[in-house]
Amino acid sequence: SIKGNHKLNYAIYNDKIEKKVLLESKIEVEMESALQNKEFQVYLQPKVDLSTLKILGAEALIRWVKKDGTIVYPNQFIPIFETNGFIEKIDLFVLEEVCKYLCCRKENRESLCSIAINQSRQLLTNPNYINLIFEILDKYEIDSSLIEIEITETLYIENKDILLKAIEKLHERGIKLSIDDFGSGYSSLNLITEIPADILKIDRAFLVYSEESEVKNKVIKKVVQLAHELDMKVVCEGVETSKQEEFLCDIGCDMAQGYLYSKPIQIPEFESLILL
Ligand code: C2E
Ligand code: MG
Ligand code: MG
Numbered sequence: 001s002i003k004g005n006h007k008l009n010y011a012i013y014n015d016k017i018e019k020k021v022l023l024e025s026k027i028e029v030e031m032e033s034a035l036q037n038k039e040f041q042v043y044l045q046p047k048v049d050l051s052t053l054k055i056l057g058a059e060a061l062i063r064w065v066k067k068d069g070t071i072v073y074p075n076q077f078i079p080i081f082e083t084n085g086f087i088e089k090i091d092l093f094v095l096e097e098v099c100k101y102l103c104c105r106k107e108n109r110e111s112l113c114s115i116a117i118n119q120s121r122q123l124l125t126n127p128n129y130i131n132l133i134f135e136i137l138d139k140y141e142i143d144s145s146l147i148e149i150e151i152t153e154t155l156y157i158e159n160k161d162i163l164l165k166a167i168e169k170l171h172e173r174g175i176k177l178s179i180d181d182f183g184s185g186y187s188s189l190n191l192i193t194e195i196p197a198d199i200l201k202i203d204r205a206f207l208v209y210s211e212e213s214e215v216k217n218k219v220i221k222k223v224v225q226l227a228h229e230l231d232m233k234v235v236c237e238g239v240e241t242s243k244q245e246e247f248l249c250d251i252g253c254d255m256a257q258g259y260l261y262s263k264p265i266q267i268p269e270f271e272s273l274i275l276l
C-alpha cells in the first residue's frame, strides 16, 4: 500500500541520515590526528595556457589519504570543517605545503609557475587571517605573485566590507584573487561587479552542458568577453575533450584546467611534468 511504501521510504531516509551523521562524527573524531599523521595531502592540477598549451601553473586540491590508501575527497569533509572551524587549520596547512614546494623550486626561474589555493570565504572575512597568510609567505620568502587565492561565489556576499578590505590587503601584497565556480551560483553578476577579482573561473558544469547547447556556448563566449572588459583573465575548469579545448581557444579563453591535460596529481609528479 501507499502507506506501507511511505513507511519504507521513511526508514530508508532515516537510515541515510543516520549514516551521514555517523560519517560526519567519524570525520570530526579523526581530523586532528589525521593532520598530525600527515594523512592530508596536497595534490596539484595543472593549468594550461590556451595560446601555447603549456603548463603555467596549478591549483592545489586537498585529499585525505587514509592509512589503508583510500582517498577521501574534499566535498566530503570541507563542508564539515567549515562548520566546526577546523577549516582554518586545513586551509593554512595547504598554503604552507604550497609555499614549501614553491620555496624549494625557487632556483628553477625558467619554469616559474603560480599556484592557486582554495580558501574558505569565511576565513577571509576574519581580518586576522590575512596576517596568518602573510606570516607563512614571509616564513618561506615566497614571491606573492606566485600565489592566487580562489574563493567561491555564494548566494549573497556576507561581511562585504571586511571581505573587500581583505582583498585590498592581498592585492597590496601582490596576491591575485580568483572567483571560483563562476556560473554555478545565483549571484554571479552581482559578484563580479562588487568584488575586484583578477581571474574568473568558469564552472565545470557550464562547459559540460555546453556541448548540447548553442545557447550555453553563446553565454560562455559573452562571459569571456565581459571578463576581459573588466580586466580579468578567464580559466575554464573541467575541460575533458579536445572539442571543448578548440571551442575555448576560438572564443579567446585564457587558460584551461581539466582531465584533458591531467587529473590532480601528487607534487613530485607535477614537478616532473613541468620540467618535461
Ligand atoms: P574546485 O576548487 O572548483 O576544484 C575543481 C574540482 O573539479 C576538483 O575537485 C577537481 O578534481 C575537479 N576537476 C578538475 N578537472 C576536472 C575534469 O576535467 N572533470 C571532472 N569531472 N572534474 C574535474 P576536488 O578536488 O574533488 O575538489 C572539490 C572542491 O573542494 C573544490 O572545487 C574546492 O571548492 C574544494 N576544495 C578542494 N581543496 C580545498 C582546500 O584546500 N580548501 C578549501 N577551502 N576547499 C577546497
Ligand atoms: Mg578552486
Ligand atoms: Mg572551481
Ligand code: MG
Pocket: 181, 204
Ligand atoms: Mg567546483
